[in-house]
Amino acid sequence: MKNLLLIDDDQQFSHFFATATKSMGMNCKVINESKNIMLFDLKPIEHIIIDLLMPEYDGLQILRFLKEKDYRGHISFTSGQDMLLLKSAQELCELHQLRFHSLLKKPFSLYGLDELFNLESFVKISDEEKPKEIINQVEFSDTELMPHLKIAIETSSLDVFFQPQIELKTNRVSGFEALARWKLNGTFIPPTRFIAIAEKGGIISQLTAIIIDKSLQQFSTFVSSIKKSCLSINLSALELSQSDVPDLLKQKAAEYNIAPSSITLEITETVLLEKNTLSLEILTRLRLMGFKLSIDDFGTGYSSVNMLKNGPFTELKIDRTFISSMHNSNQTRVIVESIIDMATRLNLRIVAEGVEDNVTIDRLIRMGCTIAQGYVFAKPMAKSEILTWLNDWHKIHNISLKNDKVHFLRGLFK
Numbered sequence: 307m308k309n310l311l312l313i314d315d316d317q318q319f320s321h322f323f324a325t326a327t328k329s330m331g332m333n334c335k336v337i338n339e340s341k342n343i344m345l346f347d348l349k350p351i352e353h354i355i356i357d358l359l360m361p362e363y364d365g366l367q368i369l370r371f372l373k374e375k376d377y378r379g380h381i382s383f384t385s386g387q388d389m390l391l392l393k394s395a396q397e398l399c400e401l402h403q404l405r406f407h408s409l410l411k412k413p414f415s416l417y418g419l420d421e422l423f424n425l426e427s428f429v430k431i432s433d434e435e436k437p438k439e440i441i442n443q444v445e446f447s448d449t450e451l452m453p454h455l456k457i458a459i460e461t462s463s464l465d466v467f468f469q470p471q472i473e474l475k476t477n478r479v480s481g482f483e484a485l486a487r488w489k490l491n492g493t494f495i496p497p498t499r500f501i502a503i504a505e506k507g508g509i510i511s512q513l514t515a516i517i518i519d520k521s522l523q524q525f526s527t528f529v530s531s532i533k534k535s536c537l538s539i540n541l542s543a544l545e546l547s548q549s550d551v552p553d554l555l556k557q558k559a560a561e562y563n564i565a566p567s568s569i570t571l572e573i574t575e576t577v578l579l580e581k582n583t584l585s586l587e588i589l590t591r592l593r594l595m596g597f598k599l600s601i602d603d604f605g606t607g608y609s610s611v612n613m614l615k616n617g618p619f620t621e622l623k624i625d626r627t628f629i630s631s632m633h634n635s636n637q638t639r640v641i642v643e644s645i646i647d648m649a650t651r652l653n654l655r656i657v658a659e660g661v662e663d664n665v666t667i668d669r670l671i672r673m674g675c676t677i678a679q680g681y682v683f684a685k686p687m688a689k690s691e692i693l694t695w696l697n698d699w700h701k702i703h704n705i706s707l708k709n710d711k712v713h714f715l716r717g718l719f720k
C-alpha cells in the first residue's frame with residue numbers, strides 16, 4: 307500500500323482526495339494546517355502532494371523544509387492557479403534536487419488522479435534511495451559526521467559503486483561511472499553530503515585518493531569482460547585548485563594497467579570558474595596525459611557554454627533534471643535537443659544522465675544522443691554484483707561477452 311501525504315488547507319478537497327486515493331488502494335494522510343508538517347513523521351511517506359497557496363506556510367516554504375529534511379520521496383503540486391505558476395514550483399523542486407513527480411491543476415477528475423498514480427516513474431525509488439535509509443542520517447549533524455568520516459578515510463572503509471553507461475543504438479556497455487559510497491552504522495550517507503563535509507573539513511584530497519585507488523583497482527578486475535570499456539571518476543572542485551591529482555591519477559592508472567585514454571574525469575560545471583587559471587592548467591595537463599574530461603551536470607551551472615569554449619573537454623553529461631522532465635515539458639525537450647546538437651557539432655561524447663524509462667530512451671535516440679546512464683538500465687552496483695548484471699545484460703541483448711565481433715557481424719548482415 308502506497309503512503310501518501312496531502313498538504314492542503316481546503317478541507318473539502320482533502321476529504322475528496324483521501325477518499326478517492328483510499329479507493330485506489332492507497333493510504334493518504336492529510337495536513338490542513340501547513341505548519342504541522344514540522345511535527346510530522348515523514349519516514350513512511352512515499353509521495354507528498356502539496357497545495358501551492360496556503361495561509362501559513364505556502365507550498366514553496368514547504369519545499370525548502372523538505373529540502374532541509376533531505377526528503378527523498380516523490381513530490382507533486384496541486385493548485386487552482388495557472389499552469390505557469392505550477393511549472394515554476396516544479397522548477398524550484400528540481401533546483402532543490404527534490405524528486406518532482408507531477409502537476410495537478412484543480413479542479414481535476416478521478417481520471418486525472420488515476421493518471422497521477424499510474425505514472426511509471428512513481429514505482430522507481432531504488433533501494434539506495436528508500437526514505438528509511440536516507441532519513442536516518444538527518445539525525446547526524448555535519449560536525450557529528452566529521453570524525454566518523456575521518457575514521458572511514460583512515461581505515462579506507464569508503465567504497466565505490468559502479469553504474470553502467472549504455473550505447474543506445476547497440477545496447478553495448480560503453481563504460482561505468484564510479485560513485486563513492488559510505489555506510490555508517492548500516493546507513494548509507496549520500497555522497498553529495500559527505501563530499502561537502504570532506505571539502506569543508508580539508509580532507510577531500512585523502513578521500514579522492516581512496517576513491518581513485520579503489521575505483522581503478524576494482525575496475526581492473528572486470529574491465530577485461532567488456533571490450534573498449536571506460537571508467538568515469540568524479541573529481542571535486544577543490545581537486546582542481548591543487549596540482550597533485552594528475553600525478554596521482556597517472557601513477558594509479560599505471561599501477562592497475564589501465565590506459566589513461568580509458569579514464570574520464572567528471573567535473574561539475576558549477577565549480578569551473580572561468581577565470582581560475584590553475585583549474586584550467588590542471589585540466590589541460592590531464593588531457594596532455596591522455597585522460598578524458600567530462601562536464602558533469604551540464605546545464606545546471608551558469609557558465610555552461612563558456613566552459614565548452616574554454617575547457618579542453620571531450621564529453622558532456624546532460625543533467626538528469628533535464629532528462630527527467632522531458633516527458634512533461636516541451637521546452638525541456640527543445641533544450642535537450644539543442645544541447646545534443648551543439649555537442650555533436652563540437653565532436654563531444656554525449657551522455658544523458660538519470661534515464662528512468664523506455665520512452666525517454668526512444669526520444670534520446672531520435673535526438674541523436676549516443677550514450678545514456680540511469681536506473682532503467684541499472685542502479686549503481688557493488689563490484690560483486692557487476693559480473694552477474696553484465697551476464698544478464700548481454701544475454702537479454704544477445705551480445706557476446708568475449709567476442710564482440712560476432713555481434714558486430716550479426717548486426718551487419720541483419
Ligand code: C2E
Nearest residue numbers: 485486497498501517540541542660661662679680681686
Ligand atoms: P553525479 O556525478 O551526477 O552522479 C550521478 C548521480 O545520479 C548518482 O547519485 C546516481 O546514483 C544518480 N542516478 C543515476 N541514475 C539515476 C536515475 O535514473 N535516477 C535518479 N534519480 N538518479 C540517478 P549519487 O551516487 O548519489 O551521487 C551524487 C553526486 O555525488 C554525484 O553526481 C557526484 O557529483 C557526487 N559524487 C559521487 N561520488 C563522488 C566521488 O567519488 N567524488 C566526488 N568528488 N563526487 C562524487
Ligand code: MG
Nearest residue numbers: 483540572602
Ligand atoms: Mg558524475
Ligand code: MG
Nearest residue numbers: 602603623659
Ligand atoms: Mg551528474
